[in-house]
Amino acid sequence: MDHRAETQRAQGALAMLRCAHRFPGITRAEAAARLGLSSGSAADIMSRLRQARLLAEAPAPQTGGRGRPTTALVPHPEGPLVAVVDISHATWTVTTAAIGGTLAPAAAHRHLGLPAETVLPSVRDALAALHGPRLRAVAVAIPGTVHGHTLVEATNLRWRGVDLRALTDLPLAVGNDASLAGVAEALRGAARDASVALHLTVEVGVGGVLIVDGRPVLGASGAGGEFGHLPFGDPARHCPCGAWGCWDLEVDGRAMARHAGRRAPADPRAYAERTIAAARSGDPDAVAACRATATALGRGIGALLNAVDPAVVTLGGLGADLLSVAAPALHAGVRRGAMAWRRDDLPPVLPAALGSTGPAIGAAESAMALVLTEQTVKV
Known part of the structure; x- marks a missing residue:
């Protein structure tokens, strides 16, 4: 296969992967129609995504109509995860999300208004406990002004000039909690x-x-x-x-x-x-x-x-x-x-x-955007 054809197949696979993430539970037929793919191309792409342990297929819910049963695109059980840190005015949580954006359950820990240098080591330890080959990126939602990976100021936390790259060695996205909640509402709310x-x-x-x-x-x-x-x-x-x-x-x-x-x-x-x-x-x-x-x-x-x-x-x-x-x-x-x-x-x-989960859902979207790229998805 020439380089151009291989590039087109890779782009088709990435588009299918992003489609499955954007529309959880979408069927293979619906994804093919949305992306302008033939049924044969969609089947070939899904075969490659399964082999790469990125996506899997599950029986789609029955609609009662006639025709051949179709399948829904779902995260592969060994597929990539992103970690999500959600720091609020009173608590912090660390959890994970798979393709499709669903957050895993997480316990909330109160930080009691303590300084960043006291709170963040515990956050880093919680992230370290998640590390493994499936974890590909981390995102942080925080109630303050953010510039790049730096929390410039969180007025009500009294945190200033905090470099959040110390939390992880993985690719990192950092965002204001309200901004990330808005992203989540626009995409899923x-x-x-x-x-x-x-x-x-x-x-x-x-x-x-x-x-x-x-x-x-x-x-x-x-x-x-x-x-x-x-x-x-x-x-x-x-x-x-x-x-x-x-x-x-x-x-x-x-x-x-x-x-x-x-x-x-x-x-x-x-x-x-x-x-x-x-x-x-x-x-x-x-x-x-x-x-x-x-x-x-x-x-x-x-x-x-x-x-x-x-x-x-x-x-x-x-x-x-x-x-x-x-x-x-x-x-x-x-x-x-x-x-x-x-x-x-x-x-x-x-x-x-999306209520109180909005910032974490938005953070998961930011982290997954670091994962679903041509440079990181190899099929």
Whole structure:
């Protein structure tokens, strides 16, 4: 076989592999149709992928129709895995994902706000316990500004200038947790198939990402999406990031405490959870605090609609909770923040479908992108 034909076969195999990852459970016939392959070519490619221990086939669910039974493309039982590190404001987890993106169960470990040099050795040990020939890459989701493999700043963790390459010798991807959650929503969640999607996650502050045709817009240095540090808040209020008037300070537990006449909580996330639970039970002070916070969140969303023009907005974390308990206030805030001509055709604002697993799912996608390349897939 000449070099050109061999290259075409390799590209066909990589396309089949990516298709199986993007559409878990897709049948061989559906994949062939999507990729423009004949049934014979698809069968040949699958034979090569099985031999390379990359994909396998399993009986497809019965549809009740006539015709020959077909098979679904599934990860090979000895196929490649990626490791996923998900560091939140309070916990960290380490797990794995196979082709198709399904995460293995993982235990959460509390880090109690300890410094990076105390927490990361335990993370590295957990990764080392996973090492083996199947593990091909690692991705880290973390609540902070990321540049390359460096955590520039995680304001609420008080981590700065942390080089995460010390975690592993494998190929590594690092991303902001909210940005990765947005990638996951665009590929597998509530924003699936939207041409332009805006994802926002509220935890301690708010972060997010703009997704265009399934790809995140991360800026020149990869640090884009820090929407929480736009000056949508009180210009007299100082943010831990060093700026004044940040939106972060208007949309989480710190804002809820202010609206209730209380001091800033030591744990804004936990305080917000308690306030939202009280609002669900009808507590009037909690309801008022949630409505005021939801209005501030909505006004910022309206401003972002003016700036980036998404087809859909998805909300994760406390954003989804505020949407559930104070939707009228949030939507009213969106309308007030949006330009008048937009108000008759505002995009939907939806709760994130993937919930708290969004950052890890997005991280798995980033790690798998390092694996599913012409340089690493040999068939």
